[in-house]
Amino acid sequence: MTDAGADLVILGGGSGGYAAAFRAAELGLSVTLIEKDKLGGTCLHRGCIPTKALLHAAEVADSARDGEQFGVKTVLEGIDIAGVNKYKDQIIARLYKGLQGLAAAHKVNLVEGTGTYVGGTTVEVDGRRHTGKNLLLATGSYSRTLPGLELGGRIIASEDALSLDYIPEKVVVLGGGVIGVEFASVWASFGVDVTIVEALPRLVPNEDEFASKQLERAFRRRKIAFKTGVKFTGAKQDDKGVSVSLESGETIDADLLLVAVGRGPNTAGHGYEEAGVKLERGFVLTDDRLRTNIPNVYAVGDIVPGLQLAHRGFAQGIFVAEEIAGLSPRPVDEAGIPRVTYSHPEVASVGLTEAAAKDKYGAGVTTFTYDLAGNGKSQILKTSGAVKLVKAPEGPVVGLHLVGDRVGELIGEAQLIYNWEAFPEDVAPLIHAHPTQTEALGEAHLALAGKPLHVHS
Numbered sequence: 001m002t003d004a005g006a007d008l009v010i011l012g013g014g015s016g017g018y019a020a021a022f023r024a025a026e027l028g029l030s031v032t033l034i035e036k037d038k039l040g041g042t043c044l045h046r047g048c049i050p051t052k053a054l055l056h057a058a059e060v061a062d063s064a065r066d067g068e069q070f071g072v073k074t075v076l077e078g079i080d081i082a083g084v085n086k087y088k089d090q091i092i093a094r095l096y097k098g099l100q101g102l103a104a105a106h107k108v109n110l111v112e113g114t115g116t117y118v119g120g121t122t123v124e125v126d127g128r129r130h131t132g133k134n135l136l137l138a139t140g141s142y143s144r145t146l147p148g149l150e151l152g153g154r155i156i157a158s159e160d161a162l163s164l165d166y167i168p169e170k171v172v173v174l175g176g177g178v179i180g181v182e183f184a185s186v187w188a189s190f191g192v193d194v195t196i197v198e199a200l201p202r203l204v205p206n207e208d209e210f211a212s213k214q215l216e217r218a219f220r221r222r223k224i225a226f227k228t229g230v231k232f233t234g235a236k237q238d239d240k241g242v243s244v245s246l247e248s249g250e251t252i253d254a255d256l257l258l259v260a261v262g263r264g265p266n267t268a269g270h271g272y273e274e275a276g277v278k279l280e281r282g283f284v285l286t287d288d289r290l291r292t293n294i295p296n297v298y299a300v301g302d303i304v305p306g307l308q309l310a311h312r313g314f315a316q317g318i319f320v321a322e323e324i325a326g327l328s329p330r331p332v333d334e335a336g337i338p339r340v341t342y343s344h345p346e347v348a349s350v351g352l353t354e355a356a357a358k359d360k361y362g363a364g365v366t367t368f369t370y371d372l373a374g375n376g377k378s379q380i381l382k383t384s385g386a387v388k389l390v391k392a393p394e395g396p397v398v399g400l401h402l403v404g405d406r407v408g409e410l411i412g413e414a415q416l417i418y419n420w421e422a423f424p425e426d427v428a429p430l431i432h433a434h435p436t437q438t439e440a441l442g443e444a445h446l447a448l449a450g451k452p453l454h455v456h457s
């Protein structure tokens with residue numbers, strides 16, 4: 001049987017797939033969306049939303065534990081993990097319901113089942129073929145592990161960590177990137193003894209070195225142990241625990257080992273390679289208009305090389321819908337995508353690191369770092385950190401890097417500054433409300449424009 005004629009068939013209903021579906025429907029296109037599990041994908045069910053709920057519960061725990069420093073008498077009696085999971089699951093359920101309602105309102109033809117790409121613009125689900133005028137591949141990603149390290153038992157991936165029904169005493173987190181750092185932060189707030197192992201020389205190694213230093217300092221203060229520049233060599237588990245060996249000869253015993261070494265593209269077993277889709281290390285190769293090598297077949301989200309972030313998936317999905325509707329949208333600029341690590345403290349950035357800016361623009365790149373010690377609101381919150389700006393020679397601000405509690409919320413302004421190619425002189429006259437953390441961004445631009453206010457030289 002063949003279902004032919006939809007303007008757009010989409011394989012995968014995660015951030016990238018459903019954003020394309022909704023935008024295409026808004027533009028009057030007919031859409032078939034094939035999803036084998038739940039609409040919303042990784043981000044809603046196993047990623048962004050549940051982790052941020054856990055991080056918020058962790059913040060509440062920290063506030064209860066630390067009330068005294070604000071003169072408030074509080075005691076942290078303990079963590080009721082069933083209660084935390086209930087809170088987290090309620091949020092997911094509510095958002096999931098909202099998303100299903102949106103799909104219905106957009107009259108998206110939802111097909112439940114596992115799709116296999118069979119060539120052209122056709123996907124087969126349970127023996128029925130769906131052929132679109134265009135096809136979008138958006139099958140997302142999976143938790144990677146290392147060669148010889150099998151997931152199971154006490155060796156877990158982020159999906160398992162999200163559904164734990166107990167709080168371990170001791171955990172080793174393998175990987176000091178976003179996911180590893182966020183779980184380490186949650187567990188430390190819940191009273192767990194955490195050690196992060198990272199093969200590269202610093203935590204959050206994709207960020208500006210400044211951010212890694214700030215985060216490492218804060219984690220040291222929080223007694224979150226981390227070993228950087230050291231390779232993992234193996235793990236053994238039994239009923240009592242897991243023993244993690246490092247290249248240094250050291251062994252760390254723990255209740256659990258969380259493997260957070262990155263996410264691989266979910267492209268095997270769906271017929272892509274067999275039908276001639278060009279892949280590289282498993283990722284689907286596209287041009288800057290997100291076209292694969294096969295006519296009228298596009299790809300978005302985590303299967304496309306680049307930042308694996310939900311809002312990149314949204315932006316790419318919207319792009320593809322507008323492209324096939326003939327609107328000629330502007331390609332998504334990878335450097336203009338904001339990046340946030342929601343740990344305590346948070347790390348947020350957009351644009352180029354200082355090192356990348358120097359590679360691109362040479363030694364004339366200038367930077368300015370504004371310490372949150374000078375920011376009233378950050379002092380009220382008792383958070384430390386800083387804002388660092390990176391400026392091109394005779395040019396605009398090309399990188400903004402922030403560390404501190406709640407700075408993730410400042411990335412909205414930071415990304416406007418980057419994406420609108422603002423000069424410090426453009427931002428300096430804009431007034432930031434006092435006392436807010438946004439003032440730190442304002443102050444940094446005032447200083448770069450040559451008129452510092454609350455800055456000690």
Ligand SMILES: Cc1cc2nc3c(=O)[nH]c(=O)nc-3n(C[C@H](O)[C@H](O)[C@H](O)COP(=O)(O)OP(=O)(O)OC[C@H]3O[C@@H](n4cnc5c(N)ncnc54)[C@H](O)[C@@H]3O)c2cc1C
Binds near residue numbers: 038040044116303312
């Ligand atoms: C622990 C964790 C925390 C994260 N936190 C954040 C965050 O805070 N902010 C952020 O921006 N990003 C975060 N991410 C990343 C974010 O979840 C992903 O970038 C995003 O979900 C990618 O969207 P996608 O559409 O490419 O894929 P996915 O969301 O993975 O969706 C792919 C969908 O395709 C379906 N599918 C796959 N194969 C088939 C098939 N053959 N047939 C039918 N359906 C199929 C899957 O069931 C899935 O629903 C996090 C990820 C993890 C794991």
